[in-house]
Amino acid sequence: MDDNPPAGFAGLSLRAELLRALTDLGYEEPTPIQQEAIPPLLAGNDLVGQAATGTGKTAAFALPLLQRLAAGQRDAGPMSLVLVPTRELAEQVSQAVHRYGRDLDVRVLPVYGGQPIGRQLQALQRGVDVVVGTPGRVLDHIERGTLRLGGVRTVVLDEADEMLDMGFAEDIEAILAETPEDRQTVLFSATMPPRIDSIARRHLRAPIRIAMGRKAVAPGELPLVRQSAYIVARAHRPAALGRILDVELPSAAIVFCRTREEVDQVTETLNGRGYRAESLHGGMSQDQRDRVMGRLRGGNTELLVATDVAARGLDVEQLTHVINFNVPAAPEAYVHRIGRVGRAGREGCAITLAGPREQRMLKAIERLTGQRITLEKLPTVTDLRAKRLEVTRTALQTSLETDDLERFRVVLDSLTDEFDIENIALAAVKLLHEAAGGDVDEDEIPSPVAPREDRKPQNRAPHQNRSRSSNSGVTRLFFGIGTRAGLRPQDLVGAIAGESGLSAREIGAIQITDRFSLVEVPEDAADMVITAMQRSTIRGRRPTVRRERFHR
Known part of the structure; x- marks a missing residue:
């Protein structure tokens, strides 16, 4: 008897149909997260996995759930449910499950806001094996009675930290309450804050825990992601970005900005410098976003300038650089961003532009990642x-070395006489x-002035206490639904975050009355939120959504 296990995916005891699909897709060796996660998942264990984007975690949970799916009798209702934070990720995971399970005739359905619900209803009536969806739309179907989860055997929470950041905590709790207690539960997250651990303790049974750090670097070798930062004053940041790009010469990069206006301004600056740059933000329709991503993947765009919200769930294999136009407000956001580069053994680069006062924020990121961010001198x-x-x-x-130059000799010969x-x-x-x-x-970019140690930052009012009159950057939206429909504040937060892409922390004060509600949102995101919510439902209803009207 041969004691050596079969190499590659064959050594993981996967079905022949799955191995054939992986071979046809060009997969040769499992990634570390796949190697660690697939065996315990096949054995039926619950699992908590800490893994960043690009580590291969989709296949790590998709292959075991397909194996379990093939082994049992298929009912009309789904046997597996995958919850994800965004519609882009729902589409990507759904496509991956379909590719892996094509020889098993898997019936997979992506469920998210912004898509005609009639199409989803028809697919659910015909019967599905795997539902991949955002929490808001999944809960909407549950409340309509069009999605029944009594037969679910596996639930996957993918990018759990992102879902909590978007305000989906209570929706997730409500969805899990609809599934059998003996289900298998799988949780993947790039970061592990205490609230993620709290969910794991409440809903997972003796889970296997896997933490996939970045690959250790041997002495003398470059890390897979080269992390650096440049200290530059805000006024000179666009010029500094252009100069860094001129030196780095990325083949494909994402530049992260904080606001939609900043995205458009940076895109215009880069195009004026001769780059092929495209904007991506929440004010764009899904068709516009799809066209932009198609041009980036097709090599017709070098730079994608995006907000965090718009870029959530994006997976671009050929990215070489991630550039933070500002230091991310949360260290966890930095982890998500840099997870998009340095894949498949290729070196990636993460660059951050920081103001003189933001160096302590870089230190917070270093403490979270356990990796050094090198301060570089601006070119x-x-x-x-x-x-x-x-x-x-x-x-x-x-x-x-490569061109046929002989046809130009006649020009050379005609000039050498003179x-x-x-x-x-x-x-x-x-x-x-x-x-x-x-x-x-162009002019040299001046070095930033170091902040005075004796100058204290001004105190700022908490977000919830800012009034409309004191903050011109906030506007209130009217929602024609209130407590009579059973509406709760978390319903509004989850719906707005899930459908528009606005993060939960950007949503301000909420006032709910008997028949209507008022919600504060950033002024520059108001139209985008209205457009997104007019296509969506809350508590099974499609309420009127508009700016608040004032009568004098």
Whole structure:
């Protein structure tokens, strides 16, 4: 008897249909999270996994649930439920489950807001095996009676920390209450704050715990994600970003900004510098977002400039750089962002632009990740000129090594009678260099002024206490639904966060009356929220949503 287990996925005791699908997809070896998670999940254990985006966690939970699905009799209702924070991630996970289970004729349905609910109702009536959905829309179907979870054998909470940040905690509790107590429960999260651990203690039974840190780096080797930061004053940040990109020359990158206006301004600046940049934010329709992502994946766009909310759930395999135009407000957001690069053994780069007062925020990120963020000196005009000359030299070298140059000899021969061949070569280099942008003609970016130690920051009022008159950046929205419909504040927070992409912490004061409710949201996101909510339901109803009207 051979004591050596089969190599690769075959050693994980997966069904032949799943192994065949993985082979056809080009998968050769399981990733560390797959190697660690699949055996206990196949054995029926509950599991808590800490793993960032890009580690292969979708296959880690999808393959076991497909194996369990194939072994049993299929009912009309789903046998597996996967909860995710965003519609983009719902689509991605649904597509992955379909690809892995194609030889098993798996019936998988993505369920999320912004999609016609009639199509989802028809699919649910025909019968599905796996539902992948956002908590708000899943709960909506449960309350309508169109989704019954009594036959569910496996529940997966994917990117659990993101779902809690978006205000879905009570929705998740309500959904889990509809599933059998003896179900298998799987929780994946990039970070493990105490509230995630609290959910695991309440809803998982003796779970196996797996924490996948980044791969250890041998002495002398580069890490998979090179993390660096530049200290630069806010006024000079757009110019600094352009200069960093000129030196880094990413083939595909995401630049994260805080607001929709900032996204549009940075995109315009980068396009003016000659880059092919595209905006991605919550004010765009799903069709617009899909077109932007198609151009990025197709190589027609170099830079995607996005807000955190708009980029949630995006998975772009060819990304080389993630750039934070500002230091993320929460260290956990930094972890999610940099998880998008440094995959499949390729080196990635995470760059952060920080103000003089934000260095302590970088320290908080270092404490969370256990990794150092190197403070770099901003490239000077001389550095940039040297880089552009190096690009010209590389282009010439590539042409000399690979191109058929013989057809240009007639031009060379016609010039050598009159000019020295070295001068001819220099003139050709000059023309190529100028065609690629030429020398840099811009001012140096001044070093930021260090903050005075004796200057104390101003106290700020809590978010919930800001009034409309004192904060012109906040507006109130009218929702034509109130306590008569059983409405709770968490219903509004979950619906707005799930359907519009606005984070829970961006939603302000909520006032609920008998027949209507008022909700504070950022002024620049108001139209986006109204558009998203007009296509959605709350507590099984589609209420009127508009800006609050004032009568004098």
